[in-house]
Amino acid sequence: MIIKLLQLYVFILASNSLAQQVLINGKVIDSLGIIKNANIINLKTNQGTFSSDDGTFRIYVSQGDSLRISSIQYVTRKFYVTKQNINNKFIIIKLKPSTYVLDEFELKKHNLTGRLGIDLKEVPTDKRDSLLRKVMGFSNVNLKRAEEDDYIDKRVRPQKVETDPTQMFGGVGAKVVIPFKDKESLLNKELKRKKEVPYKILSELGEPFFFEELKIPKDNYFHFLDYCNPLDIERLHKEGNILELIKIFQKESMPYLKIIKKE
Numbered sequence: 192m193i194i195k196l197l198q199l200y201v202f203i204l205a206s207n208s209l210a211q212q213v214l215i216n217g218k219v220i221d222s223l224g225i226i227k228n229a230n231i232i233n234l235k236t237n238q239g240t241f242s243s244d245d246g247t248f249r250i251y252v253s254q255g256d257s258l259r260i261s262s263i264q265y266v267t268r269k270f271y272v273t274k275q276n277i278n279n280k281f282i283i284i285k286l287k288p289s290t291y292v293l294d295e296f297e298l299k300k301h302n303l304t305g306r307l308g309i310d311l312k313e314v315p316t317d318k319r320d321s322l323l324r325k326v327m328g329f330s331n332v333n334l335k336r337a338e339e340d341d342y343i344d345k346r347v348r349p350q351k352v353e354t355d356p357t358q359m360f361g362g363v364g365a366k367v368v369i370p371f372k373d374k375e376s377l378l379n380k381e382l383k384r385k386k387e388v389p390y391k392i393l394s395e396l397g398e399p400f401f402f403e404e405l406k407i408p409k410d411n412y413f414h415f416l417d418y419c420n421p422l423d424i425e426r427l428h429k430e431g432n433i434l435e436l437i438k439i440f441q442k443e444s445m446p447y448l449k450i451i452k453k454e
Contacts, residue, residue: 212236218284219246219262219285220283220284221288225242225246226246226265229248230260230262233257238251253277255271256271256272265289266286266289268287270284385425389412389416392424401415405441406448408451415443424436
């Protein structure tokens with residue numbers, strides 16, 4: 192019975208509290224005009240709302256309630272609802288802009304003249320910058336050291352051939368079109384690659400294969416490769432078709448030896 196009486200008492204108090212709340216209109220402004228998207232909260236009921244694009248809002252309040260109004264770049268304000276506000280059913284709330292104070296700093300006198308050429312000589316060199324230049328310098332790099340791909344077996348002494356190097360392993364009637372901007376650099380790179388082909392073939396197949404098995408004279412090595420060039424040996428080597436290269440060299444070595452003997 193007591194529990195039922197308590198429940199009834201709580202219900203009556205809640206009803207009276209709701210009955211005293213009134214829906215009022217309001218507007219949030221500053222010294223220049225309206226403030227939109229301001230946050231308005233009734234701290235007693237924890238109910239909240241936002242001001243619209245024209246700065247207006249609506250919220251349930253009762254006499255004595257506290258409203259907290261906040262917005263970005265404005266000082267948060269508390270507004271206490273009075274009996275006159277409830278009777279008028281309209282309130283205007285004005286916010287003040289936030290003021291930011293910068294930290295103090297000391298402005299020291301300098302000896303700069305404003306002329307870049309003179310001031311650069313007076314400013315001390317940054318030690319970290321000097322250290323970076325020292326680490327990133329190339330003064331200790333030996334740029335004349337040959338890499339592995341530049342190795343040439345000096346034991347092979349090919350005969351000097353007076354021909355156009357651009358036609359070496361190029362094929363009859365071959366034409367190269369270079370679509371790149373730096374044609375000279377690309378041409379030098381291509382020539383270097385073509386010159387390396389005979390040495391790479393000799394390194395991969397070995398000297399005994401050419402000079403002992405095929406009986407090709409060492410001085411005629413480059414001449415023999417030039418003799419086999421119409422069979423597209425450069426492409427076969429580039430594609431890694433070593434077995435086909437061996438077959439071509441074995442087949443062409445016999446007629447080649449006959450030719451040089453006649454000469």
